[in-house]
Amino acid sequence: MSQFVDSIRLIFQARDSVSGGVQIGGLGEFGQLTASHLGVSLVAVLVAVAIAVPLGLYLGHIGKGEFLAISLSNIGRAVPSLALLAFFVVFLGIGFANVTVVLVLLAIPPILTNTYVGIRQVERDTVDAARGQGMTETQIVRRVELPLALPLIFGGIRTSAVNVVATATIAPLANVPTLGTPIIEPQTYGFTGQIAAAIVVALITVAADAGLGAVQRAVTPRGIKLAREASAGRRFSLSSLLRREQPT
Amino acid sequence: MSLLAQVQIGNRASDSCLADNGFCPDWIAQNFDRYITPFTEHVYLTLVSVGIGFAISFGLALLAHRRRWLTGPITGFTGVLYTIPSVAFFLLLIPFTGRGYLSAFIALISYTLLIIFRNITTGLRNVPEETKDAARGMGLTERQLLWRVELPLAVPEILAGLRIATTTTVGLATLAFFAGAGGLGSQIYTDINFKSNVVVAGGLAIALAAVLDLIVLGVQRAVTPWQRARA
Numbered sequence: 090m091s092q093f094v095d096s097i098r099l100i101f102q103a104r105d106s107v108s109g110g111v112q113i114g115g116l117g118e119f120g121q122l123t124a125s126h127l128g129v130s131l132v133a134v135l136v137a138v139a140i141a142v143p144l145g146l147y148l149g150h151i152g153k154g155e156f157l158a159i160s161l162s163n164i165g166r167a168v169p170s171l172a173l174l175a176f177f178v179v180f181l182g183i184g185f186a187n188v189t190v191v192l193v194l195l196a197i198p199p200i201l202t203n204t205y206v207g208i209r210q211v212e213r214d215t216v217d218a219a220r221g222q223g224m225t226e227t228q229i230v231r232r233v234e235l236p237l238a239l240p241l242i243f244g245g246i247r248t249s250a251v252n253v254v255a256t257a258t259i260a261p262l263a264n265v266p267t268l269g270t271p272i273i274e275p276q277t278y279g280f281t282g283q284i285a286a287a288i289v290v291a292l293i294t295v296a297a298d299a300g301l302g303a304v305q306r307a308v309t310p311r312g313i314k315l316a317r318e319a320s321a322g323r324r325f326s327l328s329s330l331l332r333r334e335q336p337t
Numbered sequence: 338m339s340l341l342a343q344v345q346i347g348n349r350a351s352d353s354c355l356a357d358n359g360f361c362p363d364w365i366a367q368n369f370d371r372y373i374t375p376f377t378e379h380v381y382l383t384l385v386s387v388g389i390g391f392a393i394s395f396g397l398a399l400l401a402h403r404r405r406w407l408t409g410p411i412t413g414f415t416g417v418l419y420t421i422p423s424v425a426f427f428l429l430l431i432p433f434t435g436r437g438y439l440s441a442f443i444a445l446i447s448y449t450l451l452i453i454f455r456n457i458t459t460g461l462r463n464v465p466e467e468t469k470d471a472a473r474g475m476g477l478t479e480r481q482l483l484w485r486v487e488l489p490l491a492v493p494e495i496l497a498g499l500r501i502a503t504t505t506t507v508g509l510a511t512l513a514f515f516a517g518a519g520g521l522g523s524q525i526y527t528d529i530n531f532k533s534n535v536v537v538a539g540g541l542a543i544a545l546a547a548v549l550d551l552i553v554l555g556v557q558r559a560v561t562p563w564q565r566a567r568a
Contacts, residue, residue: 092432167504167546169511172539175525179358179532255422259512262529272424272515284432287425298420 096284107279113271114282119289126267127293129185129260130253133192137249140193141200142242149208149238150230158205165198170256174263183264188257195256196249203245207238240309247301254294268293360532369537371524376541378519382510383549386442387503390449397450398457402483408458415451423448423509427516436517444516445509449502456498460491493564496557500550507546521545 103115148154173194177187211234219233258269268290271282278286354361401408423444430440464487472486488495511522524538558565 090432163504166501166508167543167550169508169522169539169542171511171522171525172535172542175529175535175539178529179535251420255424258422258424262526269424272428280431283428287428291421291425291429294422294425295417295420 092281092284093288096281096288099281099285100289106277107275108277111277113278114285119268119285122266122268122270122286123289123293125265126254126257126260126269126290129188129192129265129267130250130257133189133253133257134196134246134250136189136193137196137200137253138246141197141245142204145201145204145242146208146230146235146238149205150226150234152209155205155209158202162198162202165195170195171259174256174259178263185265188260188263188265191263192253192256192260196253199248199252200242200245203241203248204238207241207245208234210241211237236310237313240305240313243301243305243308247298247305250301251294251298254297255290258290358531360536365533365537372521372537372541375519375521375524375538376545379507379510379521379542379545382438382441382445382513382518382520383503383506383545386445386506386510387449387499389442390446390502390506391453391499393446394450394453394457398454398461399483401454401458402461402487411454412451415447415454418447419451423512424515427513430516438518440516441510441513441518441520445506445513448509449506452502452505453495453498456494456501457491460494461487463494464490492561493557496553496560500553500557503549503553504546507542507549511542 099114100119101116103112103118105111106113145158148158170191174188174191177191181187181190208230215233215237216229219229224232257267258272260267261270261273268286271278271286275283352361352364355364397411401411426444426447427440430443434440434443468486468490469482472482477485510520511525513520514523514526521538521542525535528534
């Protein structure tokens, strides 16, 4: 326990590094590391959303590319994040851009798969009814399919965001400072610094998960909530399998 | 790079490919044996974690099948464990269980629970009510119903969960060196700037995930012949 107390003290109060000479820890440094950690994560998730959501909407609407949309997330699971980052470091080099690309690649599969499945699970009768009312294809996507798929899409974004925040911990291996810096530099930060950073990483990941979970509930149309309560526990649903499919 | 902990593998100054940290087939052929130990550690970490994780999840799922109200609390608790990033989890366990396999196992097992538990309960819940009624009508007790009807029919979903848990664990075990438990990740980390090293160690991790996935898929095919007949 004293290890944890000491680590928490390091988060709030700077002290000399293990090897001496520099000051480490304190709210200033941990604040900065947290900010850059969340910064690189946010950029990666936004880029992944910009790529995966439109692609998933399109593929889901025309009902093609199921193999791509589904198997991508299986492949994504089989490639360890450390291996992916290491491949980028040795073949393309270190730096912010490369780390961002790695995180984007990790973030795309859950968002794409969830968007695709979200669109596909909209009742075909509903879509036909919309078409019968004279809606154009664009209107159907924007006003019928997208709102009904929103809970699943946000579920995918939530999975990805949690994965990305967790994986950004190993970004310092490519020279991008994050909360992983104290973890991979024990010669400066010591075991106390490693534990301190681990505590902060765990807290922001759980907070990100909870926060996005609240957003996910907020964007769920009322009709879906009612229907879900009515059929609670009865029917097998694809969406129940897709929620947060991957620890990091 | 600010990684004082890193040591370059072997003496590489004599060869230009090695001096450039390049991809060197000759070096790989000569040094492949240095990957055997990390690979074995990786297999050990994966199989033990998934095995124990499966046993715990199976017990929890049978319990939740009998007492439905337990499903929510179990899903909630395993869900929190699932969200903790592995690097942090491995490190945070060290003050309690020390550096080594024990800490790595605890974290890796924790991650398998939600996946396998959810798939077993979903599989059991999807057994049609009519099928269960028919079995009861034939005079099966509740215990016989579970072992002879419900569980066999849930096998595809149970094994689907096992596949996800296995590939996920192979991936997470690459970070188990943060708990001091070795594995292929420790080999990658040892010299992350050397192409040959990264390709071999990373490639072995991906290959291990693929092979284990195929093995479970094969088992699934073998124990559910009726699924093939329908397809």
